[in-house]
Amino acid sequence: MVDLTGLHKHFIxxxxxxxxxxxxxxxxxxxxxxxxxxxxxxxxxxxxFDIQEDAVSSTRKHLEENGAPENYTLICASHHRVKEFVGExxxxxxxxxxxxxxxxxxxxxxxxxxxxxxxxxxxELLAPxxxxxxxxxxxxxxxxxxxxxxxxxxxxxxxxxxxxxEFHILNSPTSPYFFLVEKSEKIKIEQK
Numbered sequence: 001m002v003d004l005t006g007l008h009k010h011f012i013x014x015x016x017x018x019x020x021x022x023x024x025x026x027x028x029x030x031x032x033x034x035x036x037x038x039x040x041x042x043x044x045x046x047x048x049f050d051i052q053e054d055a056v057s058s059t060r061k062h063l064e065e066n067g068a069p070e071n072y073t074l075i076c077a078s079h080h081r082v083k084e085f086v087g088e089x090x091x092x093x094x095x096x097x098x099x100x101x102x103x104x105x106x107x108x109x110x111x112x113x114x115x116x117x118x119x120x121x122x123x124e125l126l127a128p129x130x131x132x133x134x135x136x137x138x139x140x141x142x143x144x145x146x147x148x149x150x151x152x153x154x155x156x157x158x159x160x161x162x163x164x165x166e167f168h169i170l171n172s173p174t175s176p177y178f179f180l181v182e183k184s185e186k187i188k189i190e191q192k
Contacts, residue, residue, distance in 0.1 A: 021044065027048040047082070166179055
């Protein structure tokens with residue numbers, strides 16, 4: 001069977017290496033933050049965002065217990081504010097949209113109003129040959145709407161600058177799926 005989490009890591013590892021700067025846009029319980037931290041190593045940088053203080057605390061504990069290099073900055077703020085905290089190009093980023101797993105608060109979810117500017121900012125920050133993984137959870141209404149919104153947005157991007165792909169399990173329509181967004185190696189970084 002397809003392991004979507006394994007595919008996320010496979011695609012990130014195609015683009016991210018030791019010493020790179022990366023972002024976990026939705027830290028949750030810190031699993032992606034830990035993966036990114038170990039991938040970029042002591043010479044790399046990881047920025048991780050979540051609006052819930054318990055997510056920040058849980059992630060910090062997870063990183064410490066699992067021997068993550070001290071290369072991370074945990075930020076209790078919405079991911080759409082990424083450019084306030086990250087002022088350099090990034091080689092990779094991961095989004096797990098939805099709610100904090102095991103929190104018991106399914107009403108606190110990512111929202112289209114902040115997800116769209118976060119994804120736009122992530123693409124602007126993305127270095128040539130960088131990649132974003134955006135996991136969608138269509139089993140709840142906002143998750144389905146976020147997926148539809150992003151799919152329509154990605155269709156508008158120049159295929160000469162960005163390659164946007166979608167990965168689904170076809171015979172399980174409410175299962176999570178993800179977008180892979182890759183920036184061309186031939187694009188110069190646009191800094192504002």
